[in-house]
Amino acid sequence: MxxxxxxxxxxxxxxxxxxxxxxxxxxxxxxxxxxxxxxxxxxxxxxxxxxxxxxxxxxxxxxxxxxxxxxxxxxxxxxxxxxxxxxxxxxxxxxxxxxxxxxxxxxxxxxxxxxxxxxxxxxxxxxxxxxxxxxxxxxxxxxxxxxxxxxxxxxxxxxxxxxxxxxxxxxxxxxxxxxxxxxxxxxxxxxxxxxxxxxxxxxSMERLVGQVVFLYPNLQKTILGEYVDGKMISGVYSDLRDAYMGDEVGFPTLVFSSERRDKLKFDPSTFMRISRTPLQRDEYESGTVYVKQSRIPFAGEGLYASRYIEEGQLVCLFNGNRITKTSNRKCVKWGDEDWSDFRLTLDKSTDLDIPGEYQETRTYSATLGHKACHSFGREKNAMFHEFEHPRFGSIMSVVAVKPIYKDEEILVSYNYNICHAPPWYQEQWVQHLVNRGLTRERILAAREKEEQKNSLIIPDHVFKNIPY
Structure with missing residues (x-):
């Protein structure tokens, strides 16, 4: 605790x-x-x-x-x-x-x-x-x-x-x-x-300038940076040690540890580049999560808590290449050239994606949110949430939706459209409905509802093992 x-x-x-x-x-x-x-x-x-x-x-x-x-x-x-x-x-x-x-x-x-x-x-x-x-x-x-x-x-x-x-x-x-x-x-x-x-x-343009303090959600981990035109040109990690209401009306006076660690600067991803320093770990993440084989069969690597994480607390970050969406572009579905299991919506105009060459931690570990595996059921203990960071800019994050204990696996819902999703996701969805106790008729009714909503067919083999 x-x-x-x-x-x-x-x-x-x-x-x-x-x-x-x-x-x-x-x-x-x-x-x-x-x-x-x-x-x-x-x-x-x-x-x-x-x-x-x-x-x-x-x-x-x-x-x-x-x-x-x-x-x-x-x-x-x-x-x-x-x-x-x-x-x-x-x-x-x-x-x-x-x-x-x-x-x-x-x-x-x-x-x-x-x-x-x-x-x-x-x-x-x-x-x-x-x-x-x-x-x-x-x-x-x-x-x-x-x-x-x-x-x-x-x-x-x-x-x-x-x-x-x-x-x-x-x-x-x-x-x-x-x-x-x-x-x-x-x-x-x-x-x-x-x-x-x-x-x-x-x-004069209301952009951050000079010495700026960035506070992570836990309010203890900080990045002390020098800013020009709203962007961090240099920064170091530190820790908040104390705070008191001093002489400045409306603001607390912050006291930091004397230790200054690492060096970083504003390094947002682009369409072609995920990071200039893809192996430079985020210090908050380093003390909160680690990667090892997932307990979910055939899922590959998973993400685990290295300490107790309170409900509502930041778990880790999700950065990725920025994919611009156009208004006339159809939804990307499994099998399309642009499909990726690691693609996540940032906002109405942008998605984040982890390219294949950066999906392993030996090539990319600046953020680890993409290592969280999917779950429909009660095992889900986290969710995706937008986040703003002085190094990565506007990205996504993973936030705990209930207490997570040390060495517990981090599980989120990927929120794929069922009709657009890969077969493994559709199969997990059907199994989730079975585990909830739904009858065969109700499961097939749920299938029909999804198919009518999206004008797409979910393959029959996904439903072959539902009980009669």
Missing amino acids: LATAEPGIVLVREWLNCVKSEEFDLLEIFSDKKQDISDNAQDICDKKQENCDNGVFQGEVLDPGFPLVSVTTASKIREEDGYYELELKDGVKYIGCIKEELGDGEGELQIPADWTGHWTTGESILRGWFKKGRLEGRVRAESFQDCTTTELLFRNGIPHGPYRRFRRDGQLVQYGFHKNGIKVGKHLKVGTGNNSYYLGNLD
Whole structure:
């Protein structure tokens, strides 16, 4: 079993849970401490002045450029039930309350897609409170360009204070602070799988720059890296030893072990290359899993836990050559030239695949997720999940769905389409239905359902051993 988590790791985990939670009203906590935020942000700007050559925001004020909400400058005005609709300059619209010919009270700004101000989220709607024609206080900004929602504070029409940006599904994307419209100090970026974390400064394009900390999901293993244009140009492994809430508002201070191990850099796979260093093991994986013969007959090598792994914990990584999918391409099925038992969907446009020459650990061991064998049944103890890594970029991973004990084999569902799958997978599917106690009639009904759904036939020999 795992030892009790160190106090520093517990603090970081609790801090992340608070920052990530949609129910946690972070802005409400800080809204009564605007002067503290302002003073702290100014301190951060002063401390970061030395990094101006790295592209960190260093201006004094960055006005987003929203037009003043004023009846006198509006090109069109419409009033209904106490709410006004104003057409302002550059296609911006305001809907809300008016007092003394200025936006005042509850309202929203509608920003068109072709707007050219400093608010760079494209077509969006900002809902909040207005004072004398300017946004003031808590604001919720919805971007139609990247389907995100940002919670932030405004002061006199300018972002000032903490902000949080969420994806449509509620996952936190980014958290940090504005100072007079400028993103300042340390920021948190959350990896695509919602289980890896980057802490560092941002450049003018909101890319990571300078010294950045990457935290694995267990929050103990870290990669300390130097970043340019959002990419790690050099990094080393280390361990989180302690954490405490220090002088920087909204962020913990992290303390790392003095030991620095290995050297790595951003090395994403391509269509032709899986890695420039295919035998360089990931340090987290090295302490979590190992490869030996699978206990499943005829399955070849399998993946095993080298320690106890908690439910929900990262097991290992799955990298591979990136195969771009086109919209007019038919589904790849067993027997096609492009079929591979190691091919895994990354997203709507990309698959990951392990080429034949890299399927053995003597030629590729940078990640080991492809060594996990398949299971339909209760033996399945893990699943595939998206992950973001400073070396590999956006990849897949294997995550435990229940506790996994030391030396237990890691088993996942490959999630193949039954009609497109190879014979061994179809045979395991039928055996799984038999093991569940399904009658012959119900198994054949399941076959018919799959065949009708895919307009393909599952071979008869797959069903030859089902009981009558």
